[in-house]
Each structure stands twice: as C-alpha cells, then as structure tokens.
Amino acid sequence: MNRHRAPWVRGVALALAATLLSACANAPQRSPLAAWSPSPNHDARQAQVIVLHHTQMDSFDEALATLKSANDHGRVSAHYLIAEDGRIVQLVDERARAWHAGVGRWRGMGDLNDASIGIELDNDGSEPFAEAQIDALIRLLDDLCTRLAIPRTAVIAHADLAPTRKADPSAQFPWARLANAGFGEWPRADAPPAPEGFDPVLALALLGYDTTDLAASLAAFRRRFRGVDSRPPISTPAAGAVGIPPVVFDDEDRRLLFDLQQQRLGR
Template identity: 55%
Template sequence: MPNRVHGLREPDRALGIVRICACIAALALGGCATAPPQVCSPLEWRPSPNHDQRSAQMIVLHQTEMESAEAALVTLQTRNPTGRVSAHYLIGDDGRLYQLVAESERAWHAGASRWGGVADLNSASIGIELDNDGVEPFSQAQIDTLLRLLDDITGRLDIPRHLVIGHGDIAPTRKRDPSALFPWKRLAEAGYGLWPRAVTAPVPSGFDPWAAMRLIGYDLRDPAAALRAFHRHYRGNEDEQWLPGDAEILYDLQQQLMEMPVMEMPATVP
C-alpha cells in the first residue's frame, strides 16, 4: 500500500504580502508550525520529519491508495512498518490542501525511479499525493486544487510546466499511480504535462517509437513495464503491446520536445 506526503519551503519574509497571506490562511486552519506555507490557498501545515535537503526540477503526482486523507497523513508523518515515506503536499478528495515537507527539503516519495536519465528523483522533484483509493475517479474539487497548486509551484520555482509526471511513469516496474482514471488531458489543457496535439503530423518512415519513449523520459530497461506506463498515461489502459495510434502520439510528443528551448536537467547517472 503506497505511503506518501509532501511540503513547502521556508518562506522568505522579505517577499512581502504574498507570503504573509498564505501564512494567515494556514494559521486560520491551525497551521504555520515550524515552516509556514507559501501558497495563497487554504491548507493545513502538517510537518513531517521524513525529509532532507534537495532541489526541485519537476513535479511527481501520486495517489495514496488509502481509505482517507487522514489515514495517509498518519503514514506520511510516522515511522510506519514498511519504512518512512513523505511528500511535499497532500490533496484530499474534498480539495483540502495539506503541506508536510518544505519545498526546499527532500521528501521521500519517489523511491527507486528514473526519468530522462535522472535517478535521484527525490532530490529532483516536488511530490504531490492525491487522496484516492486507486479505483475511484479523481474529484473535481481535488483537480481544481491541484491546478492551483501547480500554477503556484511552477511559477515560483521556475519548473517547466511539461515536467509534471506520474509515479508510474518514473517507476514503471513498481508503481501504477496515478491510475488510468487520472485526467492527464485536463491538466494538459491547463498547461501542465506533455500531451499529444489534436492534429498530429504523419509519422515519417523509419520512425523509432522506442527512441521517442526514451526522449520523453521513460526508463526502457523493462520495455513491457515502460510501455504499460506510457499507455496508462496517454491511452487510459495498461496494455503491454503496441497499439494503433501509439506511433502518432509518440511522434507528436517527440516533436513538441524538439521544439522546446534547451533546458538544463539534474546530473544524470550512467
């Protein structure tokens, strides 16, 4: 059963009223202990000791696969039997926002994972847990809060908006979250994540879909698991075989990445 939760960094008091209003909102809910939150949105600051220092370059989405947000909070704030885990944020099914680890700190949410050659995803990412049991649809209130949070984090930390990915994308042999029910297309319509355009160009002769998957970021050491993760994210299923339309999607995603400005990523591993 997955265990996670996420957090915010220490606010810079010199930043003024934007940071102050977030702290006031958290105080009204009984938060602001240890490290007041930075997001101008109602949330509860639930500090977790399960973290250390890191720098974020991307955002990883999870689902709790537990019965409630409160149950997830217990796991993410304690030394649970299967090992200590945490995340920066948790969003309840009702849209309530919690912060457990400061954004400047390294939460323990990604585990053994890899994306685009980056292996230490805990150091390279912000982790956001979604209160979801793995079989139910994600609520409107929850996604609305997520979009507001993504807007805030990507703006403040200068994280490329297309680098919003799922736990199952970075750990395809171990994880399947968020589920195939997660509305990646809706996120893309709001400007987050990578999604195929409505009209795709013809796939050229000799196009290599595996090379495109590697360019997007997938770890291909287990091809079947990687393809299953790709299908979960972009096709709403978990098929381990190539499907009609996959090449068109991958070619378009590849073209989108090729059209983007070159960006510096965290150090890669051999």
C-alpha cells in the first residue's frame, strides 16, 4: 500500500486541524482539578474605559519592539499601537490584561489594567499628533465602543489615572477633535462661570481624578482640558500658617469643572 496519503486526504486533515485549533482558541479556560458543569448565568468581564498613551519614542518600530519584549525596566504592552500614517496594530487580545496603566486610580477603580483597553500612539511626546493617526484612532474608538459596549465618554489620558507619575498623551493631543467625534468628556464652549460656593475639588473627584495629590491632579486636568502643561500655583501661606498650602484653582479651571460636573449630573 502507498504510504503517502493522497493530496486530498492531507487537505482534509489540515482543514480539520485548523478547525480544532480555532475551536481551542475559544474554549473555556478550565481547571484540571474540577468537573466542568457550565452555568449560563454569567457574562464576560468587560473593559469599562479606554486609556490613551503616547509612546515617547522616536519610531513606530522601536515602540512595537518595546511593547513585545522584556525590557530593562520591566515588560509593558498595550492592546493597540497606532502609527503616524494611521496603521493600527493589535498586540493583545481585548479579553486579556495588557500592561499599560501601572499604578493609578480612576473613578474609584484601583487596577486600571483590569478595567481598560490601552492604546499607544506613536509620538515622541513633543511633536504634534499626525492627522492620519487621529483619524485612525477615532475609527478604532468607534469600533471598540460599539463592539465592547464601552461608554463613548469613557476615553481618558494615562495621566488622568496616574497624575503623579505620567504626563501622556502630551498637551498637544487634540481632545477637542475627539470630543467633536463623540469621544471623551468635554466642556461646552458657552459654559457660564462657576457660581459662588462651587467646590472644584469635589468636581475633580466626581470626574474620576484621585485628588490625594491635588496639584498633580489639577495639572493633569489642565493638560487634558486646557492644553497646557503647568503645575497649578500653590497659594502663599499666611504668616504662621501650618500644613500644606492649598492649591489655587483659577476662574477657567472652575468654569470648566463646573460645566463638566453639570454634564456628569445630566444638567
């Protein structure tokens, strides 16, 4: 008998193997110690927020290599990397935790890698973001928010969740353009001044910022909503005062925060 199989037999075997492999990719992860008695009463753990970064590197290839390798400073990754020309590369399954957020807090959530999709933008941190790159980002946000049922407002900066450690994406990032496309929270242009008695610290916390280091949180807020990199001034303590001098919110901080708070409260 001929020991070599007919080509069509080999073809069928290969197709069968491919089917089995793709079935494996979707198979539930189970413990070998337990009998499998599946319940229909569950749902997928969902990402609730999308975190944007700039790579702070000189090239797409350098960033891609870093996001896939063991680095001197530890492994990092993101679900997506977007090139300046609009090319989108996916590095991590959306159901898996990518390692992009690090230590931080947002809206009371303490492990943002658990709760988020991470998107890196190829940008050195000082240059403007490319048009084609932002076009691609908006298309990807539309796709992610639609498929994963993530609220369109839940798109934030890495610096928003880690204001003491991070400053990305830079003040050049076009948040207004994203807001025009329907993503992220954004103050209304004609928002009135904040009224007397308005508490800007509570509004920052309501938005989601961890206000433990208030100066750092306000700096992140200003970068995101005012496009400026500035540490807010600390008021000069009165003679004989003790403790940490208070952070000064200016009228524009207060106006924007009041409007964002009103929107969050559905007003």
